Every structure is written in structure tokens, then in C-alpha cells.
Amino acid sequence: MEQIALSFEPVRRLFTVSEFTELLRRTLDREFADLWIAGELSGCKQAPSGHYYFTLKDEEAQLKCVCFRSAARYLRFKPQDGVSVLARGRIDVYAGRGEYQLVVEALEPRGYGALQLAFEQLKKKLALEGLFEPARKRRLPPYPTRIGIVTSPSGAVIQDILNILSRRFPGLHIRIYPALVQGEGSVDQVCRGIEYFSRSGWAQVVILARGGGSLEDLWTFNEEAVARAIAACKAPVISAVGHETDFTIADFVADLRAPTPSAAAELVICTRDQLLDQIVGYENKLEQWARYRITLAARRLHQQGVDRAATLLNRAINRRAQRIDELEQRLRNRLRAIETLHRRRLAELTERLRRQDVRLRLAGARRRLDRAQSAIAECMRTRLLSARNRFIPLAAHLSQLSPLKVLSRGYAIVQNQDGAIVKDPAAAPVGSAVRIRLAYGRLGAEVTESTPDGSSAPLS
DSSP states (O other), X not given: OOOOOOOOOOOOOOOOHHHHHHHHHXXXXXXXXXXXXXXXXXXXXXXXXXXXXXXEEOSSOEEEEEEOXXXXXXXXXXXXXXXXXXXXEEEEEEXXXXXXXXXXXXXXXSSSXXXXXXXXXXXXXXXXXXXXXXXXXXXXXXXXXXXXXXXXTTSHHHHHHHHHHHHHSTTOEEEEEEOOOSSTTHHHHHHHHHHHHHHHOOOSEEEEEEOOOOTTTTGGGGSHHHHHHHHHXXXXXXXXXXXXXXXXXXXXXXXXXXXXXXXXXXXXXXXXXXXHHHHHHHHHHHHHHHHHXXXXXXXXXXXXXXXXXXXXXXXXHXXXXXXXXXXXXXXXXXXXXXXXXXXXXXXXXXXXXXXXXXXXXXXXXXXXXXXXXXXXXXXXXXXXXXXXXXXXXXHHHHHHHOXXXXXXXXXXXXXXXXXXXXXXXXXXXXXXXXXXXXXXXXXXXXXXXXXXXXXXXXXX
């Protein structure tokens, strides 16, 4: 029997490059849609579009990565070479080069906090620009009278600052620019507050204040925008953020760092007593210096034998001293007159204010109301009495005319069934029922006899 040879050729699966690339992309999307990869950043660069391109590598392999601008804006730190990170994303295929790559959606430093890394990066950048140099920091005015404060108006920090300033030196002019000090929008509000005092030129010194908190809570004052606003401010800036152990970028850029907001209030100006003590000290020194100069001048005059010149000088001084006394007396009199005038005006205004007092006006209205009520009551009594006097004669007259008076003399009123008064025998025929009203009661009766007027029939 002849054998038949059978051959089985494999079925070919033919793809174009684009088809295979798309198939590979779908497979990778399905299998590696969300994964974390650890590695070291290398070849970091940022395109003008805002996208970041870098490579993740370890000792034996490397992986191309891209972080698009929409995800890069949420990174806590700027990617840089040599940083060990955890990258989260999905595997994708870049068809143009036939390469697979990791599309990064989040980056976290390994062994180093993202916020701390961002802090060090910005600190290094601003230090290279010279923003931390002592030479650019300005001295605070010794006795500022206009102080601007950028802080939250609802926190305990502003109350502490105001209490300390009012206790140390009453009468200072203080303006508060209300701003959020953490959270969304806080950076813009803090920057606007600093720029407001810089642009207006009102404040002689600006205090940037916030209470203590974690690194995340204080992060507003680690933002580059805030640091540059402080550097551009025309007035000296005191950074009073957090506690003594807290350091922010604002502390390094500001003209002076205060360990706490309360310390900033103590550093911005001395106490009033200290200033008065300094003035007294200067007065004593000036007096000693003047006496010393006068002593030297007197000695020289005496040595030169110019006693007469000294006498003329003393006369001139005495005349001027007398003139000063006269002017001083006139000034005192003028001040007394002004004070008297102001006291009189104050008394007038106080009296006007007293007259405008609602309580006094209400009391006057109540008195008028009481008088009106009394007048109304009196008027009502008078009218009632007058009406009573008119009523009594009318009642007496009416009583005389009343039919009841006639009934009391023995007369009666006869009514038929309809209630009509019977005046004629025809109104009450024989056999009809009638009602008889007497002076003290009523009777029911039946008519048994009817006699018209003029009849001589006897009554039965």
C-alpha cells in the first residue's frame, strides 16, 4: 500500500510594525497599569513644554521615564541626578523610537522626605543667587512707629504680638494684612501682603508671623514666591515663623529672624522705659559736656582777662533767659486757653450727646404719654359726668311717660294672639284668647263679651 506523506506548516501571524506596537501597548497597559519601581535618577532634564525626561537605573539595568507637565506640577521636589526614588506609574510604548518607558505619575524620595529635599534644593538655589548674604540684609529702624504685620487675623499669634507691643511701647501705629498662613491660596495671600506694604511705603518694618507646626504646616514660608517677595520688599522684614527650632526659607531671606512671633514683637522696638532711660542718659551726658565746655570757656576768658566781655555775655544771656521765660509763660497761657476751649467744646459735645441719648428721649416720650393718658382719663370722666347729668333728667322724663307708670295706677294692657295691643273690640272677637299685662305680672284670658264704644251694656 502506498504511503501518503503529510506535511503541516505552521500558520503565519503577520503584523505590521504599527500593529505589533499597538498590541504590545495594550498588553502592557493591561498587565502594568499601576506599579512602583525603585531606582536612582539619571539624565534628568526638563523640556520647554514642562515635561521631565530621566532614567531610572540600578546596578544592572535602566528604564526610560517621562513625567508629563500635568503630573510634574504636583511633585514635591524637582527631579535631579543621583536621587534614589520610588516612581509610580504605568508602562507605555513610545512608537516613534520603538522603546518602552515608564509614564511617571508620582515620585517619592527613598530615605529622604520630599518636602525636606525640596527645602534643600530651594535653599541651595537661593543661596547661589545671594539672597542669604548678610551684606544685603538691612538694619531695622531703631524706633519704628509704623509696623505692618502679615499673618492670620484669627490666630493666637496676632493677639500675642499686639499685647506685647502695646505693653512695651503704647501708641504705635499697626496695620494687619490678613492672610492664610497654610493651605491652598496661602502663598498668594502672604505674597500680596508683603507686596502691599512694599508698594504703599507706609510700614517702616514688616513682621511675617505664624505659630509653630509641622514641616507641612510651615511649608507656605518655604515657597520660592514668598522668599522672592521678602527679598523684593522695600521695608525691612522680620521672619517670625514657628518655634525656635523651626527654620524656613523665609528665615534665611528675611532681614532678621525671630525665634518666635512673641520675640519678634520684642525685637522690633525697645520698651518705652528703655527709651526714656536713654533720653535721660543722653541729657545727662549733654549737660556734663555743656558744663565742661562752659568751664573751659570760662577758664580761657578768665585767663585772657576779659571779665568785661564775660559781663556783657552774662547780660545778653540773662536778657535772652528772661525772654525765654516770657515766651514760656505765654506758651503756658496759650496752652491753658486752648485746653479751656477744648474742655468747653467737649462739655458742649457731651451735653449734645446727652440730649441725643435714646434713654432721655424715651423718658421724655414716656412723660408725654403719661400726661396724655391723664388728660384722656380726665376728659373721659368729664364727658361721662356731663352725659350722666343729661341722662338723669331724660330718664326721669321717660319714666313719667312710661306706660308702666300708668299700669301701676291700676290700668292694664291687652294684646291679641299676634301681640298687637287691643284698642278696639273688633281686634279681639268673642271667644279669642288675649294676654293682659298688669303692673306686676301677666294674665291669659278669653273674650266672652265684646261691646263697642257708646254701648250701655252692663259688664258681666
